[in-house]
Amino acid sequence: xxxxxxxxxxxxxxxxxxxxxxxxxxxxxxxxxxxxxxxxxxxxxxxxxxxxxxxxxxxxxxxxxxxxxxxxxxxxxxxxxxxxxxxxxxxxxxxxxxxxxxxxxxxxxxxxxxxxxxxxxxxxxxxxxxxxxxxxxxxxxxxxxxxxxxxxxxxxxxxxxxxxxxxxxxxxxxxxxxxxxxxxxxxxxxxxxxxxxxxxxxxxxxxxxxxxxxxxxxxxxxxxxxxxxxxxxxxxxxxxxxxxxxxxxxxxxxxxxxxxxxxxxxxxxxxxxxxxxxxxxxxxxxxxxxxxxxxxxxxxxxxxxxxxxxxxxxx
Numbered sequence: 001x002x003x004x005x006x007x008x009x010x011x012x013x014x015x016x017x018x019x020x021x022x023x024x025x026x027x028x029x030x031x032x033x034x035x036x037x038x039x040x041x042x043x044x045x046x047x048x049x050x051x052x053x054x055x056x057x058x059x060x061x062x063x064x065x066x067x068x069x070x071x072x073x074x075x076x077x078x079x080x081x082x083x084x085x086x087x088x089x090x091x092x093x094x095x096x097x098x099x100x101x102x103x104x105x106x107x108x109x110x111x112x113x114x115x116x117x118x119x120x121x122x123x124x125x126x127x128x129x130x131x132x133x134x135x136x137x138x139x140x141x142x143x144x145x146x147x148x149x150x151x152x153x154x155x156x157x158x159x160x161x162x163x164x165x166x167x168x169x170x171x172x173x174x175x176x177x178x179x180x181x182x183x184x185x186x187x188x189x190x191x192x193x194x195x196x197x198x199x200x201x202x203x204x205x206x207x208x209x210x211x212x213x214x215x216x217x218x219x220x221x222x223x224x225x226x227x228x229x230x231x232x233x234x235x236x237x238x239x240x241x242x243x244x245x246x247x248x249x250x251x252x253x254x255x256x257x258x259x260x261x262x263x264x265x266x267x268x269x270x271x272x273x274x275x276x277x278x279x280x281x282x283x284x285x286x287x288x289x290x291x292x293x294x295x296x297x298x299x300x301x302x303x304x305x306x307x308x309x310x311x312x313x314x315x
Contacts, residue, residue: 005289008215010208010268011297016201018100019044019272021305022077025098026053028311029072038067041076041129044272045227069093078129079103081136101305102199106166107137113164114138119157123179124168128228131168149182164191169199170229173206201271202229204299206236209268211298213240217262221247222277223270230270250277251284
């Protein structure tokens, strides 16, 4: 007899508005200019998505100098340092910026604070493209990076009375709150963002995981290993009491032996993982179990971002 299993499906999950927009930008660029279109860095952190766009004629590179000057180049949703669009302009390239508008908001915020004479502290992950892009909006030394509350203790600032902080948009809400508390304790005058930098999609997906964590024996997060928001969902699940929480790129990655004997599993997807992969995972469970699927919805999302004007104009 097939074992019964309840699958709690978190909502919201999967694509956010910034990811939707970035993918659409690549597709529209291919329609407008034909293949190949070059993309600096993965447009979003998901192999399935990147492979699909590559099949349509997108060429993914790490640096601008790998792109020919006579083909369009797209900057990824994570954002780029100011030096990159400047270099593209110097080479007279057609450049399309797919930076998520919520990341651009953080860039603009950093610029405003810098113009007011404040040194920036950025809470983020060293080496992540979004962090590199945000820190690259200002001259070297104007943005100091902290990854943990411990880093705050050792922070060397120019003037403790002239500071502001910003954050990467894809961090753990709870972990970031601890780092912010450490910054405010050490630097009481530090200026906070006008509006929370961690994006709505990251916050909503983490809240949905917390809502299902108490009902499940295991949590599967569909997403890429280099996806910050996906990895944070695994951490949030574990912190919320889910003993087994794993990141899987797709159904083939599921460790079925680790799930033996479970009665309830939670499934969610990072903001750069398409719903196709969620359906693939559900189908894999349905093939093995007498499956009941329950949707646990904690918020509804209706955010949409326009694509850049250059893609709305005729070729």
